[in-house]
Amino acid sequence: MKYTEEHEWLRADGDVYVVGITEHATTQLGDLVFVELPEVGAVVSKDDEIVVIESVKAASDIMAPVDGEITEVNTDLADDPSLANSDPLGKGWFFKIKPSDASQVDGLMDEAAYNELIG
Amino acid sequence: MSDLKQTPLHALHVALGAKMVPFAGYDMPVQYELGVMKEHQHTRAKAGLFDVSHMGQVIVRGATYEAAARGLESLVPVDVLGLGKNRQRYGFFTNADGGIEDDLMLANRGDHVFVVVNAACKDTDIAHMKAALEPDVAVTEITDRALLALQGPAAEGVLGALDPRAAEMRFMDVATLDLNGVEVWVSRSGYTGEDGYEISVPTAAAVDIAKALLEHPDVEAIGLGARDSLRLEAGLCLYDHDIDANTTPVEGGLTWAIQKVRRTGGDREGGFPGAGIILSEIGSGAVRKRVGLLPAGRAPMREGVTLFASEDETDPIGTITSGGFGPTVGGPVAMGYITAEFAALGTTIFGELRGKRQPLTVAKMPFTAANFKR
Numbered sequence: 001m002k003y004t005e006e007h008e009w010l011r012a013d014g015d016v017y018v019v020g021i022t023e024h025a026t027t028q029l030g031d032l033v034f035v036e037l038p039e040v041g042a043v044v045s046k047d048d049e050i051v052v053i054e055s056v057k058a059a060s061d062i063m064a065p066v067d068g069e070i071t072e073v074n075t076d077l078a079d080d081p082s083l084a085n086s087d088p089l090g091k092g093w094f095f096k097i098k099p100s101d102a103s104q105v106d107g108l109m110d111e112a113a114y115n116e117l118i119g
Numbered sequence: 120m121s122d123l124k125q126t127p128l129h130a131l132h133v134a135l136g137a138k139m140v141p142f143a144g145y146d147m148p149v150q151y152e153l154g155v156m157k158e159h160q161h162t163r164a165k166a167g168l169f170d171v172s173h174m175g176q177v178i179v180r181g182a183t184y185e186a187a188a189r190g191l192e193s194l195v196p197v198d199v200l201g202l203g204k205n206r207q208r209y210g211f212f213t214n215a216d217g218g219i220e221d222d223l224m225l226a227n228r229g230d231h232v233f234v235v236v237n238a239a240c241k242d243t244d245i246a247h248m249k250a251a252l253e254p255d256v257a258v259t260e261i262t263d264r265a266l267l268a269l270q271g272p273a274a275e276g277v278l279g280a281l282d283p284r285a286a287e288m289r290f291m292d293v294a295t296l297d298l299n300g301v302e303v304w305v306s307r308s309g310y311t312g313e314d315g316y317e318i319s320v321p322t323a324a325a326v327d328i329a330k331a332l333l334e335h336p337d338v339e340a341i342g343l344g345a346r347d348s349l350r351l352e353a354g355l356c357l358y359d360h361d362i363d364a365n366t367t368p369v370e371g372g373l374t375w376a377i378q379k380v381r382r383t384g385g386d387r388e389g390g391f392p393g394a395g396i397i398l399s400e401i402g403s404g405a406v407r408k409r410v411g412l413l414p415a416g417r418a419p420m421r422e423g424v425t426l427f428a429s430e431d432e433t434d435p436i437g438t439i440t441s442g443g444f445g446p447t448v449g450g451p452v453a454m455g456y457i458t459a460e461f462a463a464l465g466t467t468i469f470g471e472l473r474g475k476r477q478p479l480t481v482a483k484m485p486f487t488a489a490n491f492k493r
Contacts, residue, residue, distance in 0.1 A: 031154055052418075
């Protein structure tokens with residue numbers, strides 16, 4: 001697993017990465033009530049705001065963790081945003097991305113570094 | 120941080136695992152461990168306990184109830200004089216332009232009027248009342264009492280178990296009750312759209328009474344987050360958001376709170392700040408109106424979203440003043456001000472969300488059925 005400073009996790013799945021948000025993030029955000037996912041096939045750049053999430057409290061954005069192409073999105077999550085709260089590392093995934101430059105993934109944090117970040 | 124005031128229940132909130140945030144100068148619980156969604160649902164299903172001690176509690180006392188009531192009627196467009204003994208009523212302070220300076224509750228407690236005002240406005244409100252009413256009528260802020268709200272369908276059973284007289288009260292009744300030997304001032308009212316009570320408790324007994332209420336299996340502590348979503352679903356205004364010094368009661372859809380006796384042709388017509396503007400607006404209708412709005416999609420539309428008549432019209436017709444996800448409704452709900460010609464129920468308008476126009480329908484409020492014990 002790799003992590004971003006924006007509290008996303010990335011898990012390798014063949015030549016693509018599954019991306020979601022961490023339990024720390026969902027705890028901070030509170031109950032999610034709305035998720036707007038990117039289009040499948042969209043070519044995105046690192047730090048593009050590609051997902052909108054809304055909790056009971058506020059709206060926030062999720063940014064592309066790396067440059068790449070969106071290969072799949074979790075439509076179940078759009079139908080039931082609470083999956084991100086109940087199962088953030090499993091059924092609550094957001095999208096799959098095929099990185100255009102795999103070295104960008106290598107530059108992300110590992111679990112130890114992420115745990116240090118969130119203290 | 121250290122400038123924030125604390126209510127008598129502050130340590131209890133922290134002990135209960137509350138997430139504390141600054142609100143109106145106080146360090147207040149926004150949510151507890153249940154989280155906003157479950158706290159909201161628990162209040163609608165059973166009962167929630169809210170700390171509203173940050174609000175201002177004020178005793179307005181003249182030689183007689185009538186003297187105090189007449190004094191207050193010079194500041195609010197409400198029938199205070201005709202309020203029955205042990206009855207409560209909603210009202211607001213108006214300004215010379217017909218705007219709303221704050222909204223409040225007024226109760227006839229026999230020989231005085233008991234007034235509850237918003238936390239953020241209380242210093243201004245008290246100064247405003249003192250300037251207008253003293254020395255003939257005394258305006259005294261009560262600083263040695265906490266204020267709790269117990270809201271939800273189980274509230275009657277919970278409070279009634281401590282003093283059976285609680286169960287006999289009707290919506291908007293007030294009474295002095297005895298909770299475990301402590302004298303409390305209770306009103307059967309609240310701000311969630313549910314049946315319930317607001318309970319003024321001596322500071323020294325506040326923690327014990329809160330704990331006694333929380334001991335009941337039906338009661339959970341509820342934070343400001345759920346308080347906001349509950350009042351929004353109930354169609355109730357949050358001062359400084361849905362009503363303010365630049366909105367009139369008629370625009371705000373609060374004409375119902377101005378009794379006939381204070382309106383044109385009434386025995387005590389006018390006599391409050393902005394009366395000319397407000398009374399003529401009751402006759403002619405307001406140019407803009409506060410309405411309920413249901414966004415068509417799942418995306419919440421929050422305060423500040425600009426509203427348009429169509430997908431391509433460039434001139435706005437209004438703005439959302441409160442909006443979010445309604446846990447009981449199961450979708451987004453909002454309220455806002457729009458030009459009166461678009462205010463008919465069922466009208467489709469558009470809100471601009473992240474650069475895209477999304478449809479909303481003008482809808483009846485409350486969004487959830489009120490559950491008062493009338």
